Amino acid sequence: MIRILVQADPIDVEEHLKDLGTREDGALVSFIGRARSRSRDKTVTHLEYEIYESMAEKELRRIAELVSARWPVTDILIVHRYGRVEIGESSILIAVSSAHRDEAFQSARYIIDTVKKTVPIWKREFYDDGSMWVSERS
Amino acid sequence: MKIRVKAFAAVREILGYREREMELRDGSSVGDVFGILSISFEELGEMKDSLIFAVNEEYCDEERVLDNNDILAILPPVSGG
Numbered sequence: 001m002i003r004i005l006v007q008a009d010p011i012d013v014e015e016h017l018k019d020l021g022t023r024e025d026g027a028l029v030s031f032i033g034r035a036r037s038r039s040r041d042k043t044v045t046h047l048e049y050e051i052y053e054s055m056a057e058k059e060l061r062r063i064a065e066l067v068s069a070r071w072p073v074t075d076i077l078i079v080h081r082y083g084r085v086e087i088g089e090s091s092i093l094i095a096v097s098s099a100h101r102d103e104a105f106q107s108a109r110y111i112i113d114t115v116k117k118t119v120p121i122w123k124r125e126f127y128d129d130g131s132m133w134v135s136e137r138s
Numbered sequence: 139m140k141i142r143v144k145a146f147a148a149v150r151e152i153l154g155y156r157e158r159e160m161e162l163r164d165g166s167s168v169g170d171v172f173g174i175l176s177i178s179f180e181e182l183g184e185m186k187d188s189l190i191f192a193v194n195e196e197y198c199d200e201e202r203v204l205d206n207n208d209i210l211a212i213l214p215p216v217s218g219g
Contacts, residue, residue: 121218
């Protein structure tokens with residue numbers, strides 16, 4: 001099962017994880033990306049994510065489908081926030097269940113790395129003295 | 139023909155809009171639209187190497203020829219996660 005969600009509301013991690021996987025799955029790997037308080041030697045007050053919603057959902061689904069074709073995994077969940085995200089809150093939740101741990105770990109890693117490269121979502125960091133759009137390259 | 143241009147994040151701030159209709163000559167490409175916009179928005183032209191384009195929610199390059207009613211999105215480098 002593939003489940004893709006983009007939302008402005010905070011992510012309820014426990015609620016999402018409890019429904020994932022089957023009795024045949026021995027592994028459930030989750031990755032949570034959180035808004036951190038330091039970046040570029042500055043204090044970050046909060047983040048704002050802008051999203052091309054319809055295309056982002058499509059890209060996230062495409063990534064999940066690729067993963068499910070490449071590794072024997074059962075469930076894939078990707079939840080991404082948009083709008084304002086406070087420090088310490090989760091901006092993304094990725095979870096993959098599978099019979100064995102290797103494919104769950106590899107899939108989760110592949111998903112977060114690919115999300116950062118291809119999904120049309122933009123992060124703006126806010127500091128005490130201003131704000132800027134950030135990218136992996138900057 | 140008419141297309142819609144969508145702009146996000148830094149590109150949206152430069153253009154000053156999220157979405158706008160644009161009248162084009164038939165056979166215009168993504169690169170043609172970008173060229174037109176770069177004349178009015180020099181800052182956009184300077185960002186060219188880092189920008190990505192999508193037509194109807196599929197990534198494409200600037201050679202892509204546009205059709206009537208296409209939606210062209212101009213995207214700065216993504217930074218989700």
